[in-house]
Amino acid sequence: MTVHITAHGRTRHAEPTPDATLAEVWERAGWPLNTRCGGQGVCRGCRVSLGAGVYRIGRETVTVGAGETRETLACQTRVLSADARVEAPAGSLLETQGQIVDDFVLPTVMPDPTVRQLTVTVPESAPKAPASDWDRLAAELRRALPAERVEGGLDVLRALPLALRAGARVTGTAARLPDGWRVLEAAPEAAAGPALVAAVDIGTTTVVVVLADPARGIILRRAAQYNQQIRKADDVAARISFCRQPEDLRLLQDLVIQQTINPLLRQVCAAADVAPERVLRLAVAGNTVMAHLFLGLSPEGLGRLPFQAVRHVHPVGRARELGLAMHPAGLVDVLPSIAGYLGGDVAADIHVAQLLQRPEPTLLVDMGTNSEVVLSAADHLAACSTAAGPAFEGAGLLHGRRAAPGAIEHIVFGPALDFQCFVIGGGRPDGLCGSAIIDFMAEGFRNGLINAQGRFDIARLKQRGCYAHIRLKRGATHACVLVSADGSATGQAIAITEMDLSQVLKAKAATYAGMKTLLQLHGRKFTDVRRFVLSGGFARHINLRNAITLGLLPDLPLDRFEVIGNGALAGAYLALVDAAALPAMEALVRRPRVVELNRTADFENNFIDALLIPNLHADEFPS
Amino acid sequence: MAKNEKLFEAICTGNRKLVEQIVNQQVAAGAKVVELLNDSMIPAMRSMGDKFSRNEVYVPEMLIAARAMQAGLKIIEPILAQAGHKPLARVCVGTVKGDLHDIGKNLVAMMLKGAGYEVDDLGVDCDVAKFEAGVSRGARAVLCSALLTTTMPYMKTVTEALKGKGVKIIIGGAPVTQQYASEIGADGYGADANEAVKIMDAQLGVR
Structure with missing residues (x-):
């Protein structure tokens, strides 16, 4: 049974499996529709127009006559007759390419990579004091690293006799763990490939992968694409609702690893002319829900009060367990979360912007669908999350x-x-x-x-x-x-419609009110803020003067603003090239006072005040 | 009493300070607060609601107006209570368990008050017991709000618990649809705050 599907003036012919919804038909045909509510028939993102044929919409059987059309939601509709024709407006198709922001500003760090490659000369076993192959290699590596504890898995032991047969010069690749070093690979010097690392920012919308050489401290390649989970659900809450069943959770994990990160890893490795197996360690930053889905942990508790995570600080993971396209013995670091709505991306922001190291009152905001705000000063650190909606990302506007x-x-x-x-x-x-x-x-x-x-x-x-x-x-x-x-x-x-303007007003009011409320709770005003850090992709592209005129950002001298770019990606990169970074982030997640804005009386007032341009309190915007 | 144009305008434009000033002046001058409410304040909020339905005003202006209305009501509420003023009906509103979003719910509450209802605001994170308590305090209708797809299913729990207890159940919130309302057996669905008022009027037959 064939269904003819049309978009952008082109037609594809699909052979749906029995009982597939039209949304599934489109997805398999390579034109995924916008099913951001998880195909629950709620968001109306997947509107299509049905041509002549017989269909089942929900539980109802519907016949569309020749020459007629009927609008429906693809996720709720199945095709019953052969040769049905269905057309989707451009707005229902999921965009698959985006301009991706992966630039970031790093603080000065002393490079101390968490993966090191060392070539040592392994002595022959002395007849008077025989030592095993491993003991002799480990002794050399301990001296060379230097390290007290060096351990290795069965893969290394299996490869070691072969390496020693080729000569005494053996290249070992070792990764730093909290209690010592783990040898991931041992190869003859001549046969050893480079030891590379990859930093990954898993955004709800966009995933960015950076391939780096930790020994030289340089970035080799970068690539990005949309997080393929958006095919199933586009915001965080919809993704949580989507994975009530274990198989749905596995599907979302598969979409982010197999369909998003692995293709990106293959892409950056191909561009750098290395095999993906040369990636020995990977670090991931994302919000709490993204971290859970990446690890295959149930995000159910994050969907409602008290927004409880399964775990905040994660143990080092194994590439093999997660099915990542990298060295099978490779290690995976996941940046720690602060709370349900303050994830590893915010921990990375705090670390990268060095909020704990600098005493001046600083406000950091990472603007997006959810804007996160962090206030730091010599005597306190507090954070909150505020729901701005998708207008800043262009969605929801005509x-x-x-x-x-x-x-x-x-x-x-x-x-x-x-x-x-x-x-x-x-x-x-x-x-x-x-x-x-x-x-x-x-x-x-x-x-x-x-x-x-x-x-x-x-x-x-x-x-x-x-x-x-x-x-x-x-x-x-x-x-x-x-x-x-x-x-x-x-x-x-x-x-641009007045309805669009009202959407942006709500988004900017939520962000401004979040910042103002957090300051008020700590007895401060915007003018007390000496340093204002803007993180994230949207902030990198806005005109600051205009954002102030609108009342999105406070009226402060422009030289107080600092734009750091993708702080989450920077944090993941630092976790790989600076051994002190991840422990520092793991230590800082317990520090912030987590503020629930909806439980703060002033928030609603501040929000309503900020619904005007620039603000009901015009005195907050003298210039 | 004729419509106080200044007060009507002050509410529509959301000028909270001016609303307070006019209401205080009127009270001090011995005006009848019931008439102030019925002839100027309620019509102002109803007018905003109608404009909202016609897309002539949007949520930001509604919120600003509702807050000004609230400021005026705060002054006259104790006087009304003393005078034994009868509202249209008593209803309760709350955001369901697991959900902390309250701005939309507060706007609904405000619009209902602005339309002449007595509103028992149960707050956020309301379990069935809280809604039941609202009913036992005399609410003739229960309005449930949810802003998350993850918390929306709790509306079904509330509906099932209150069904057949002689109380109307109206639901609303960003992810909620009429279809969902029908599916879980709720009595009504309000796509926005003004519709919530209209559904309430229709369900309780008060207008």
Whole structure:
């Protein structure tokens, strides 16, 4: 039985297995749809249009006549008749490429890698005092490292006689563990391959892998792609709901390891012209839920109060147990979590930004779908998480999209509404990402196009010929046309609606209120903050001045802001090249006072105040 | 008493200080607070709710207006209670067990108060016992909120526990749908705070 599926004007022919939902049919055909709610029929992300045929929608059997169409959710629909035709709008397809941010700023560290490769001369066994092959190798390695304890597994013992047969020069590759060193490999000097490491940032949306040479302390290659778990569910809560059954948990683990990390490892290794087996140690940073899913631990307890993890500080894992495309005896470090909603990514941020080493009052914010905020000063360390929603990542806006080629990333204009759009990768735009809407709202507010409530000056829009009245499912809304239909890549005008503005207002208010509440709880104000650290991909691309005008960031002198880029990836990288880093992160996770904003009376007031541009308390934004 | 335009406007624009000032002036001047409530304050919130339904205002403005309304109510509530003022009906609202999100729930509570209901706010992380306590205090309807797909299933538990006890069960929250409400046997579903008020009016037949 064939189903003809169409998207972007192209048609593919799929042969569904009995009882497969249309969402599964699309996924197997290589066009995964946006099933961010986990295929529960809730998010309406997988809308498709059914052509003539017989279908089952939920429990109901539906016949669509010739020449008719019917809209449905692919995850709730099965095909009953042969040669059915189904079409998906571009908005229902999962994007599979993105502009990935993997640059980061590192503090100065003394390199002390957790994987070392040493070539030693193993003496022959003395007839008067015979010593085993292992004892002789271990003695040399102890001296060379130097280390008190050196141990090795059966793989090494199996390879050792062969290595010694080739000569006395043996190259051992050893990894540092809390109680000594473990030899992962022993090979004849001439046959030894390089000993490399990989740092991985598992984001809810994006996964980044960096291949590095720990001995030289340099990054060799980097690669990134979307976390393939988004095929099943796109936010953290939906992923938790998805894996109620053990097989679903295994599926999500498989999606992140087999479908995401392993292809990336193969890609960076191929680019560096080495076999994936040359990766001997891997370090992973991610939020608490991502760490659980990577390790195959149930995230169930993280889904509701009291947001309990299975474990915060993880023992060193084995590549073999996790099925990673690296050396089978290789080791896997997972950065420790602070709490249910403050994961290894935040521990990495704190470590990389050296919040514990520097006494001045510092506020760190990692902006995303969930924004994490950390406040540090000589006498305290506190952290909280605040739900901003997906607007910063371009999602949930009429023409919003992720920061990928084709997206408008910056907008500049004056009172004449002469929009100048800067498109990632150049060319005609097909939408706009989070940094662009920040520019638009800030410029619009300065020029009087947008008022403090986030409403347009309709007369101005009409006068300049860029007004549109757009009908949406939830009703009609005023909009500003940014790029006309003939200037866009989609053939449709790109517009920003008042409903979009209200989404961004909520996102910026949640972030600003989170920061302000955390400061208030510690008897401080924004002006007391001497150092303001911005972490994460979105923050790397925003115009700080505009973010302040909008009231997303506090009105502080620009020189107090420090943009560190991907702090999670930097933390994973440091865990590999600086032996002191992981123990330091494991020690710091117990330090922060974890604040639950929803239980803090001031939060709601601060949130509502921040719903205006820049804020109900305009005095907080003198400039 | 005719509609106090200044008060009506102050609520709609969310000017909390001005609302407090006008209400205090009126109270001091001996105005009838019931009329102030029925002729100016409730119409203001109803008007905002209708604009919200027509997409003329969005959640941010609703929250700001609701907070201004709350400030005014706070002043007149004790006076109303003393005067033996009868609300439309008593209802209780709460966010279900395991969930701490309360801004959406608070807006629903505010809109209901703004529409003339007496609201027993049970807070967040409410188990069945808390909802039952609300019912035993005289609530004719129970409104459950959940913001997470992980906590939404608890609404089914609440619905099952309260079914047949002569109380209406209305559910809402970002992941909730009409389909889900029907599936678990809830009496109604509100897609947003204004709809929650309309469903409540219809279910209790008060308007």
